[in-house]
Amino acid sequence: MGKAWVDVLHGVPLFQPLSKRHVRKIAEAGTEARFEPGTPIVRKGERGETFFVILDGEARVHMGGKRRARLGMGDFFGEMALLDGGARSATVTAETQVHAMRISRRRFLQVVERDPKLALELLKVLAARLRASERSTSL
Numbered sequence: 001m002g003k004a005w006v007d008v009l010h011g012v013p014l015f016q017p018l019s020k021r022h023v024r025k026i027a028e029a030g031t032e033a034r035f036e037p038g039t040p041i042v043r044k045g046e047r048g049e050t051f052f053v054i055l056d057g058e059a060r061v062h063m064g065g066k067r068r069a070r071l072g073m074g075d076f077f078g079e080m081a082l083l084d085g086g087a088r089s090a091t092v093t094a095e096t097q098v099h100a101m102r103i104s105r106r107r108f109l110q111v112v113e114r115d116p117k118l119a120l121e122l123l124k125v126l127a128a129r130l131r132a133s134e135r136s137t138s139l
Contacts, residue, residue, distance in 0.1 A: 048081025057098035
């Protein structure tokens with residue numbers, strides 16, 4: 001995927017605060033994936049090993065048997081999987097044909113281990129997202 005996807009990733013809130021150089025390093029770790037309508041992209045409870053950015057198409061997020069959100073171009077999911085490889089908290093299913101960029105945890109960790117400044121910037125972004133999530137659930 002490389003350089004062609006730097007602008008796509010830079011539009012993802014998780015990566016917006018990062019420098020173009022850092023985003024380029026992450027983009028170079030990505031590959032393309034396509035999913036047919038009705039195909040689960042990730043399943044709740046499975047080990048999280050991949051981060052996804054939807055480049056085209058629509059998907060649905062299901063938690064506890066209920067539809068929680070619709071995802072489209074530019075939306076992303078699985079960012080926590082990049083860091084901890086823990087269980088997926090939701091199922092995401094392609095509603096239409098989905099074209100996505102995916103980054104495996106193994107490749108992502110290789111990039112981050114080589115650049116501690118990148119790791120620190122990502123930690124800041126994740127902390128801000130967690131704080132925002134906590135504020136929204138406490139209302």
